[in-house]
Each structure stands twice: as C-alpha cells, then as structure tokens.
Amino acid sequence: MTRRTLLRALTATTLSAGLAATMLPTNAMEATAGSSRSGDSLFPSMGNGGYDVTHYDIDLSYRPRNERIVATTAVHAVAKQDLTSFNLELRGLVITRVAVDGVPAEHVRDRAEATVSLPEALPAGEAFTVVVEYAGRPRALSGGGLGGEGWIATPDGATVLSEPNGAMTWFPVNNTPRDKATYDISVDVPNRLKAASNGLLIGRDRGPRRTTWHWRETRPMAAYLATVSIGRYRMFRDTTASGVPLISFVDVKAGRAKRERRNLPKVMRFLEKRFGRYPFASSGMIIDNIDVGYALETQGRPVYPHDAPAWLMVHELAHQWFGNSVTPRDWSDIWLNEGFASYAEWLWQAKVSGRKRHVEQEMFDFFYEVYGPKNHLWRVTPGDPGVPRRLFHQAIYLRGAMTLHALRMEVGGRDFFRILRAWARRNEHGSGTTPQFKRLAEELSGEQLDRLFRVWLYTPRKPRGY
Ligand SMILES: [Zn+2]
Structure with a gap:
C-alpha cells in the first residue's frame, strides 16, 4: 500500500500460530470446534484455526442499479484437526445457504464471524468443500480516513482494496495472510461494464445483456490481495521483454494512460533485474477513478487511484516479490x-x-x-x-x-x-x-x-x- 500524499511529499524532498490447534495423535483427541482466531498479533480476532484453505471459487453477479451482489463462494479446505465446526469471516451480506460436501449445514453468525457446524465430524487431513450462497449490498470498512477498505462503491461500479481486513466484505474467508490459497473469480456484469481481477483472464462469456469475466490466480494469494474492479474501462494487453503477459484496465475517465503503459514494461524489467524472476503468471494495472487516498498492490495487477506515476508503480510492483509472493x-x-x-x-x-x-x-x-x-x-x-x-x-x-x-x-x-x-x-x-x-x-x-x-x-x- 502507498499513501500517496505522504510518499509524494517524501520523494519531493529528495529526489503457526499460538492459537492454532495443537496437533495431537488423532485417536487421542475428540473432534472439536476450530478456533475462531488465527493467532495474529495485531488482529487476533481475524482468521481462524482448524483448517487450511487451498482454493476459493468465487462466483459473483453485480447489479449496478442497487449496487447489490448475488454470489456463491466455494471454499476448498483441508481439516488440520478432528473438526466439528469451523469459522469463516463474512461481514454484512445475507447468507442464504451453506453446504459442506453437498450436504446442507447449519451456521450461526456473530458480527464478522460465521460458524459452520459440520453435518458429520471431519478427521484431520480430510479435504472438504463448503459452499456459501449469499447476497446483499457490500459495504466497505471505514479505513482510517484513507477512504475505505474492502468492497468500495465507485461512480461507475466498485473496486476491492482489502488491506488488511477488507476481504470479508465480499466473500467468506479465512481472513489472515498466513492462510494463502489459489483463486477462481467469476464476475458477471452488464455488457457496458468490464470486470478486472487477479491472475489470468480465462474467458469471457458474453450474453445479450451481461458478460461473465472469469479470472484465475494459480499462485497462492493472501486474501487481502484479492481484487475485483468493475467499471467503464478500456482494456490493454501487452507483454514484457521476459514474456510476462500484461493485462491493464484504465477507467475511461482517466484517459488512455499512455505514460503508464509505456512505463509498465520498463518498471517490470528494472525490478526483475534487481529482485529476480517475476513471481506471477501475469501483471498489469488497474487505474480507477476512485477517491481513496492510496494505491494497493493487489496481486499481479495493482490498483491506482486516477493515475500511476513511475515511482508509485515501482512501489506497488516491488510488492509482487515482497509482500505478495513472500507474505x-x-x-x-x-x-x-x-x-x-x-x-x-x-x-x-x-x-x-x-x-x-x-x-x-x-x-x-x-x-x-x-x-x-x-x-x-x-x-x-x-x-x-x-x-x-x-x-x-x-x-x-x-x-x-x-x-x-x-x-x-x-x-x-x-x-x-x-x-x-x-x-x-x-x-x-x-x-x-x-x-x-x-x-x-x-x-x-x-x-x-x-x-x-x-x-x-x-x-x-x-x-x-x-
Ligand atoms: Zn506499499
């Protein structure tokens, strides 16, 4: 993340977790509830224990008229202890159905915590899938005066900026950077809008009125780096000298971002020379007409408010090595x-x-x-x-x-x-x-x-x- 005002001022002047369940031999242990905490020292109530997420499959439909979403997220995970129930974080939004491995499951909610009771206890080491159906109007967390955190409504759609805890405003999540996972993110929007996200664009299913954009991040990603950006965008494609595909989105109100598009491959090359091979399958940028006071290094494809001067691009792309790959x-x-x-x-x-x-x-x-x-x-x-x-x-x-x-x-x-x-x-x-x-x-x-x-x-x- 970069607070633009602060760093601009500076550059102008110069040129496992304590609370995770202890692994006991499974036959010596009764199945118990997974912890509702991850053990993080700054955000102890965020994240959960008892399981490890391997993959999120988020399928989301956006309605611009009332800024609502209708979504289904499948969380693929592995039990780390004999498990009777486990927690996910989800803030706001209405959960309409939860199923574990295809069997409907009970859940209770307490603020950001959703506790899912397993229809049958799961043994440690077992893989399982919980599917959560939910809907509503996502609301950003107030982000310390910087302009919100999580799902943020914009004049032409919405953009997700989740550092540190905003991921729970738009999907059910183990909301801690220590549980990284791969992602499939599908976003269905009216044809006049585009939907950017992380990783590679796998496909676009265009119907008469709406298009589903399907993105895939095949490298582990911390939840705070997952993004969706919906709006009136121009899309640009390019490739770096080292062969990394670049997919960029520029808000129509921000022009064509010629300077930024020229700088992007240069900055990538500069960073690869210093830090080694670029760690992800694609890169790019999202320049959005959004009034937040910061840019964020969302995985592969950072989000910049209004424009992206070279020093800022250097900062957010350096995070791809330091923060995103090594978290x-x-x-x-x-x-x-x-x-x-x-x-x-x-x-x-x-x-x-x-x-x-x-x-x-x-x-x-x-x-x-x-x-x-x-x-x-x-x-x-x-x-x-x-x-x-x-x-x-x-x-x-x-x-x-x-x-x-x-x-x-x-x-x-x-x-x-x-x-x-x-x-x-x-x-x-x-x-x-x-x-x-x-x-x-x-x-x-x-x-x-x-x-x-x-x-x-x-x-x-x-x-x-x-
Ligand atoms: Zn930063």
Missing part, C-alpha cells in the same frame, strides 16, 4: 512489505538520476539528518508496530527502507542484493518472518547482525553512529 506470516512483520517496496523506490530514483552509486546513500543521509532524535520516526519500531493503527505508520515505510540501507552498508552491495534475491526465491509463494530474514542475511553475508536488526527494527530510539 508476512504475521501483520507485525509488515515492514517486510513496506520497507522493501519503499527501498525499491530509492533504487529507481538512483536509476533515473543516472548517478547510480550515491543516490541511495544521499537519501539515507538526508533522512537520518532531517529526522532528529525526538521525531516520531524513531519511537515506532518497524519490527514490532505493537498496535493496528501503526500498520501504515511512516516508520514502517521509511525507517524500514533505512534498515535495508543500513544492512547494505554493513554487508556490501553484492551480498545485499544476493540476500534480497534469495529472500524472494527461497520463500516464493510462501510466508516469511523478520527473524527468518535476519538469519538469511547472516547466512549469506557471514556476519553477525543482532545489533543492526535490534537498533533499527526493535528499539524506540534513533540508531547511533550513522
């Missing part, structure tokens, strides 16, 4: 997303300035000097933000990027880029934690990095000696 195991590891994507902006700045060797150092020195010891930047610890409202604090971004530059100074540029590439490759399509990143950096550099990580990520004071 934080816990929300408190958010700097592994934002520090890395912010540092990618510094690298881009160095490239476009033509003075490769010194620009990142100049940026580091500038921020180090300009933010005195009393500044809030030093009071928030990027490695442990502590409370949800600090999830997108400036320290996560800027101090996070400075942490990476401090690491680069410590281990040297060669080892530094080896570490970034190895982090992306070894954890591809998985999850990561800050201690794992530190261990990798120590392994590849041969250096002991306790102090560096402690002062930059975990100490509420300005690091000394830089």
